[in-house]
Amino acid sequence: xTRPITLITGGSRGLGRNAALHLAKAGHDIVLTxxxxxxxxxxxxxxxxxxxxxxxxxxxxxxxxxxxxxxxRALADLLQEHWGTGQFHALVNNAGTGLHAxxxxxxxxxxxxxxxxxxxxxxxxxxxxxxLLADGGRILNISSGLARFSxxxxxxxxxxxxxxxxxxxxxxxxxxxxxxxxxxxxxxxIETDFNGGAVRDNPGLNQAIAAQTALGRVGLPxxxxxxxxxxxxxxxxxxxxxxxxxxxxxxx
Numbered sequence: 001x002t003r004p005i006t007l008i009t010g011g012s013r014g015l016g017r018n019a020a021l022h023l024a025k026a027g028h029d030i031v032l033t034x035x036x037x038x039x040x041x042x043x044x045x046x047x048x049x050x051x052x053x054x055x056x057x058x059x060x061x062x063x064x065x066x067x068x069x070x071x072x073r074a075l076a077d078l079l080q081e082h083w084g085t086g087q088f089h090a091l092v093n094n095a096g097t098g099l100h101a102x103x104x105x106x107x108x109x110x111x112x113x114x115x116x117x118x119x120x121x122x123x124x125x126x127x128x129x130x131x132l133l134a135d136g137g138r139i140l141n142i143s144s145g146l147a148r149f150s151x152x153x154x155x156x157x158x159x160x161x162x163x164x165x166x167x168x169x170x171x172x173x174x175x176x177x178x179x180x181x182x183x184x185x186x187x188x189x190i191e192t193d194f195n196g197g198a199v200r201d202n203p204g205l206n207q208a209i210a211a212q213t214a215l216g217r218v219g220l221p222x223x224x225x226x227x228x229x230x231x232x233x234x235x236x237x238x239x240x241x242x243x244x245x246x247x248x249x250x251x252x
Contacts, residue, residue, distance in 0.1 A: 003054070005079065005088040005224040006232065007031045009125070010095030011061055012041040014192050015142070015224050019092065020044065022225035023232065024053035031078065031088065033095065058080055062095035063116035068128040071108035076132060090138040090232050091129060093122045093164075103155040111156050118160035123167060127241035136179040138232050141168050143243065145188040161186070165243055181240040185227055188247025190219040214249025223248070 006023050010016040011032025020030050030048050034041035036059055041057040048055035058077055060071050077243050079085050096118050099110055122141060133139075143165050145157035172182040189209045191200035198219055201208055210217045227246040230236060 003029045005029045008092040009033045012044045016094040018225035019219040019228035022229040024048045025053040026229045029054040029065040062121040065124045087134040092140045094142045100153040119163045138184040141184045143184045143186040145247045169241045184243045186245040187224045188250040
């Protein structure tokens, strides 16, 4: 059986890298994108290849819509060169940056940066890549638990994720005739370097979140990577237009 090819934006580090590794172990070949750290991308590729995947990397600024036509052409060339095909099978819109700032102090520049990466970029990159995405394929948009529960300092970031969750339902509706299923995965608090590694490195914050989580701990990268692999498994293709939160039961 031919291995599916999955494109993961921001797949060179953090949760994207972990998800790529879980997918590689589950039988996917991987194209990952990186923003500027080619060295990190090369290390990620080595891990993926050691796990049995054919893997390649492309540079992408997920917030620069003007660069998307060239990226799509580069992806098409890469698919043809390394896989002998003009299509890939799954898109994981994962790339992103964080912002922790009170609503009253959030600047327009900060807001615009979040829009460009987390919403405008997701919208128009997905649109641009539709001709390369195989019929019967999959799209998984990464959101956040913060789109459900509200914590001070996340107003702008969470609003972008809320927009992506609405977009997910519209994509599922409009891409249904092509049998493409589209879902959202919303991680809760995870021990990563996101937002300066606060959840991972601040014991007080870590314990406070664990106390408000039904399973009694904060999340680990493997919790999210495994969820991504599960949602892109052939057996879950009937799950469509859904928001799936992987938070261990935060703030119930």
